[in-house]
Amino acid sequence: MKKEQCEKANVFGKCPFVTTQQLIKGKWAILILHELSDGPVRFKELQRNIDITQATLSSQLKYLEQEGLIKRKVYPEIPPRVEYALTDIGYSFTPVLNEIEKWGMKYIDYLKEKNKEKSVSANS
């Protein structure tokens, strides 16, 4: 794409990089999307899987729902049951998640190498 789209006027909804960044910059968005990538998950289960407080999880889910990435389904039961799932556009984010995971593993390896070198030079 033309770089110009991202230059000067770095606006949400214009530049794909800025737009994506705005959506996933939060501490939890990527993790939540990843948790939902295998199918619907209940609120409580999400909270258990990710280490996050109720209040924070609640606000994050509300945000992601607003942006159209996830959908909320309420089952009229007692006790209440709410499931969260990816929307179509949310599901289409999967390739990004996969690349993030692959690169993350690569970077973790890189960190290990870096630490190894450091301890070697410290011993010399």
Add this chain to the structure above:
Amino acid sequence: MKKEQCEKANVFGKCPFVTTQQLIKGKWAILILHELSDGPVRFKELQRNIDITQATLSSQLKYLEQEGLIKRKVYPEIPPRVEYALTDIGYSFTPVLNEIEKWGMKYIDYLKEKNKEKSVSANS
């Protein structure tokens, strides 16, 4: 990968998602990496391309250099000249950038559709 790696102990350097998120959560990291993906770029040029103040750009670059994603080369000239380039591990981030760009464009289209629907229903 095993989800367990990301559960409970969400630590940088253990879970690939958390690790990557920590590195790119900032407002500028993705844009800077994208700008550098075609080869070395000077400080001033970066500042022109992205709309960012000197102080902020400087601290971002220092951060990315610390994390090993970019490297800094100083040319002993007058006036001074400093070029930034991707390291190997930084360059290997390119596939993530590509997916981010693709998805970002998809999401921008989605936003347009959403707005169209809204104005239609508003006129009915």
Add this chain to the structure above:
DNA sequence: CGGCATCCTCTTGGATACTG
């Protein structure tokens, strides 16, 4: 040109307590 130091503001998100 390519920074750094300082100050200051605004947002994110964690802790805690309460509700249907």
Add this chain to the structure above:
DNA sequence: CAGTATCCAAGAGGATGCCG
């Protein structure tokens, strides 16, 4: 179980001015 309300701390990052 699945939230909401309130309060608060930390950090990101912008503005400005100075320096080699």
